[in-house]
Amino acid sequence: MKHPLKHPNGNAGRAILALADGTLFEGVAIGAKGATAGEVVFNTAMSGYQEILSDPSYSRQIVTLTYPHIGNTGVNREDVEASRIHAAGLVVKDVPFLASNFRSEQDLQSWLAEQGVVAIAGIDTRKLTRILREKGAQSGAIVAGASAEEALRMAREFPGLAGMDLAQTVSTAAPYEWTETEWMLGHGHGRQLQPGCHVVAFDFGVKANILRMLAQRGCRVTVLPAKAGAAAALALRPDGVFLSNGPGDPQPCDYAIEATRELIERGVPTFGICLGHQIMALASGARTLKMKFGHHGANHPVQDVETGRVMITSQNHGFAVDPDSLPNNCAVTHISLFDGSLQGFRRTDKPAFCFQGHPEASPGPHDLAPLFDRFVGMMETARHG
Numbered sequence: 540m541k542h543p544l545k546h547p548n549g550n551a552g553r554a555i556l557a558l559a560d561g562t563l564f565e566g567v568a569i570g571a572k573g574a575t576a577g578e579v580v581f582n583t584a585m586s587g588y589q590e591i592l593s594d595p596s597y598s599r600q601i602v603t604l605t606y607p608h609i610g611n612t613g614v615n616r617e618d619v620e621a622s623r624i625h626a627a628g629l630v631v632k633d634v635p636f637l638a639s640n641f642r643s644e645q646d647l648q649s650w651l652a653e654q655g656v657v658a659i660a661g662i663d664t665r666k667l668t669r670i671l672r673e674k675g676a677q678s679g680a681i682v683a684g685a686s687a688e689e690a691l692r693m694a695r696e697f698p699g700l701a702g703m704d705l706a707q708t709v710s711t712a713a714p715y716e717w718t719e720t721e722w723m724l725g726h727g728h729g730r731q732l733q734p735g736c737h738v739v740a741f742d743f744g745v746k747a748n749i750l751r752m753l754a755q756r757g758c759r760v761t762v763l764p765a766k767a768g769a770a771a772a773l774a775l776r777p778d779g780v781f782l783s784n785g786p787g788d789p790q791p792c793d794y795a796i797e798a799t800r801e802l803i804e805r806g807v808p809t810f811g812i813c814l815g816h817q818i819m820a821l822a823s824g825a826r827t828l829k830m831k832f833g834h835h836g837a838n839h840p841v842q843d844v845e846t847g848r849v850m851i852t853s854q855n856h857g858f859a860v861d862p863d864s865l866p867n868n869c870a871v872t873h874i875s876l877f878d879g880s881l882q883g884f885r886r887t888d889k890p891a892f893c894f895q896g897h898p899e900a901s902p903g904p905h906d907l908a909p910l911f912d913r914f915v916g917m918m919e920t921a922r923h924g
């Protein structure tokens with residue numbers, strides 16, 4: 540197999556991607572030397588590679604980007620969802636010889652190498668994606684500088700994400716206040732924000748843009764560790780509680796399910812996104828299941844079943860809530876128009892609702908951003924009666 544791709548930083552070498560089913564791909568290393576294993580998934584977004592790689596929800600997942608040219612606009616300090624790369628590895632067709640953008644501070648390859656992330660380029664990502672679509676997301680490994688046998692062994696040893704509680708592994712160690720509000724006051728919407736609601740956000744692997752969008756709506760946001768519990772949240776006298784996105788299987792996160800159940804029962808306005816949506820479902824008595832290859836992209840149509848409106852959304856999940864398991868006090872609000880899977884529900888007996896996709900999506904689409912306004916409205920109603 541020939542690889543015309545030459546890495547501009549000169550650390551290119553042979554790399555192998557192995558899938559647990561025995562499929563091997565040979566390409567070139569574009570990140571760190573070494574080896575990595577995880578669940579191999581594909582994301583169809585055409586932009587946002589920095590946001591995807593740094594999204595904590597991708598912990599223990601090797602991400603294949605189906606858009607063929609990745610890295611064109613380089614990397615900057617602002618477009619990240621967390622302070623480091625969380626994806627376990629990256630698979631792309633092609634990286635450019637030159638990253639070019641006025642905001643670019645370094646190229647993708649050196650960022651990957653600096654963060655110790657193993658990545659491979661120069662493989663047929665269309666073929667790989669077809670395998671993942673047909674057989675489902677599966678365990679895999681990338682090795683840079685080792686043998687195919689080693690890659691295959693690692694791929695087969697990775698146990699898969701079912702049953703894995705990863706939220707607590709990526710959560711903040713200590714509570715903190717989100718402080719971009721001031722930045723927003725100076726440079727954001729150009730309007731003075733009223734002193735807003737106090738949101739306590741459980742960090743199961745939270746993306747920066749979620750906290751930013753709450754702050755943009757005037758909220759003061761206190762972020763709590765995943766295992767902080769309901770009492771710690773209540774002690775902060777929140778106007779509302781936010782349940783974040785995050786990696787892994789929601790089912791083993793009993794600490795989060797327990798806290799959510801108590802907060803919702805007490806009538807605290809609650810909003811969940813992605814893993815937070817799944818946790819709200821489990822706390823309400825529903826079930827979650829593992830999807831075949833999940834939803835990972837930025838153009839997924841979702842219907843608001845209450846208004847009939849169709850919206851384009853960003854998605855990143857491999858588990859889903861079983862709609863048949865929703866109890867009577869949960870009303871379906873959104874469904875996926877790709878496969879009819881559940882995308883959102885609200886509690887009919889409490890001020891609580893959640894969404895499976897990503898209303899905070901950065902770089903977009905932004906069709907679902909009004910869900911944040913709904914949350915703020917819910918908190919204001921609870922405050923003023």
Ligand SMILES: NC(=O)CC[C@H](N)C(=O)O
Binds near residue numbers: 784787855858
């Ligand atoms: N983005 C997320 O929060 C993902 C939720 C969960 N880890 C899933 O894969 O379904």
